Amino acid sequence: MIKHMTTAIQNVQDYLENFTEFEKRATGRNLPWLRRLRDDTIARFYEVGFPTTHDEDWRFTNVSAIARTPFLLKEKGKIQLSKKDLAGGAIEGAPAQLVFVDGQFVRECSHFANLPRGVTIAGLKDQIANNPDAIEAYLGHYLDTRRDPFSALNTAFAEDGAYVHVPRGIVLDGPIHLLFVSTAADVPSMMHPRNLLVFDTETQGTVIEEYVSLGAGTVLCNSATELIAGESATVSHYMIEREHKQAFNISTLRIQQARSANVTSHSLLLGGGLVRNNVHPVLAGEGGECLINGLFLGDGRQHLDNYMHVEHASPHCSSRQFYNGILDGHAHGVFHGRIVVHKDAQKTDAKQTNRNLLLSDDAQIDTKPQLEIYADDVKCTHGATIGQIEENALFYLRSRGIDEISARRLLLFAFASECLDRMQPGAARDHSERLIHEHLLSVANHLPGQSSHTQTERSWEEVG
């Protein structure tokens, strides 16, 4: 134990050294505001270090495996990837695709020519180099780097990622697809993608963040996205995690909603070994609506943690959280639904539902609502269910000739499709549906008690 602690502290020291090297060459190092932002956040991270399970926000997720691993930033120039490697990664109907390899924007593999005039899409690094004034008012203004060490760490290393600006009145037809690819790594490597999505007044659009792996190796992907939705903007955001099972994926989506903005967040956790999915909307203007929808499918020794933090800061806003989880093998799922209703946020209407299916005796779910209400005229409800596949339904399907594996798969897909039903029809939903289908086909191919694969994966508590 003491040895581990020493290692962890040593490791925080390593991050500081990594940062010192990073800052010498980082784009935007000459911009005082950006330098201050990075310096402040690395100082914050150095001060608090990685969270432990004593920390209420991290009670169910042990990140000591991350803390103990010496991750290095991947150097540019070592990336070898062709368009061919990315074949199949495209989404039909997406007018723009930005590809990031090991956290760095790769222009040659990206396309975004077919967008309405006035829309800006760029790698964040290019944006910092070419027109930093446009982002100064947003970057780092919303993410809670005081409370969350990973957000602090991301901000300290913030350099590349996606920048999207949709000016007033523009409606985007198809989704903007941000594809983050991690490549094979001989030594543990890390990346801190940082995205800034700015939707002005009366705009409409969809952004998909998708994380995939090409090649094995221990990798930490610690991403953060600030999404600003202006007055009456309608924005959908998709977070799709399907990295391999050696990946640590920490993602934070911070949504800032102005008056009457309508934002939808969809999360699909299909991959990753240890995943933490933070969604943090702040309903800052009156009459805002927020739908947070998610599906997490875990097996083996996957650990999938969903941490919701919905802040009602203005009156007459509504929020809906629906998360469905299916866990098999030794997988461990977490749903933490925190709703904070500020003093002046009267007439708040907040609802939270978390439904889980456990397919094996060893699968585990921790579900925890946390309501903090400081206004007196509000409606907040929450509910959680944990169950197994319903035997009656299974027998019904089988009695009509459908074999047991297919029947189980049908029922799982039906459970998962509750999440699909909450997505607007279109390319993003079709893409999600295809991924869920493929995933269930590859996972739900055995009967309970039989293992679909050999247990070669590590337990996160055992790593180190």
Next chain:
Amino acid sequence: MSLLQIKNLHVTVGGHEILKGIDLKLNPGEVHSIMGPNGSGKSTLAQVLARRQTYEVTQGEVLFNGKDLLAMKPEEAACEGLFMAFQYPVEIPGIGNTYFLRSALNAIRKYRGEDEMDAMDFLPMFREKLKLLEMDEKLLNRSVNEGFSGGEKKRNEILQMAVLQPKLAILDETDSGLDIDALRIVAKGVNGMRSPERAMLVVTHYQRLLNYIVPDYVHVLVDGRIVRSGGAELALELEEKGYSWTETEARQTPVSA
């Protein structure tokens, strides 16, 4: 050869004996009715034949088409041509009616070595059967039994039967909870499926259904045993005298060891 032959079937649930030696034979083309009071074991018999696993068969054997039915999984029994219309059809949110039934039909066709049916061929046939049961086409797009009324659920069972065309259809209290109009529609659907190749086992508490689906044979099940068998007129006699009449007989029947 009989389509279904039940020999000395004993079944227990949770250590409690429900069926205490059932013998029954169904030939193709015959409609048999099993009548009995609540708790007599009617539904248990239907469920065991449909291969529900919660029941323990302690003695006896069942041959379906000459094959050992009790060794079959529910899906195998279905593929061999057995169909049970559920007393309480299950709601399955998220699975569309059409998709479900086409999957079932194709599973059965595949088992028999036939080609799978694509949506283009399936839909016209499905629509025709819907009309037969006077069901709204909207039900095509809804989830299986979700939000259906009691009558719609029962009609949906007969619809499935009409699509799957089983060799043996077991109707488990299909009449319960139906008003007279729905009962007529259901009966019409069932009667339309009577054929020299198909046998039916109609399980019911009341004689009313048998006015519309007239059986060839009636068996009275009391306390896990068939205490009387006869023709359709037995149902009327039962209606008149009540089950207490046969219950008295049941007590007088010596228990064979």
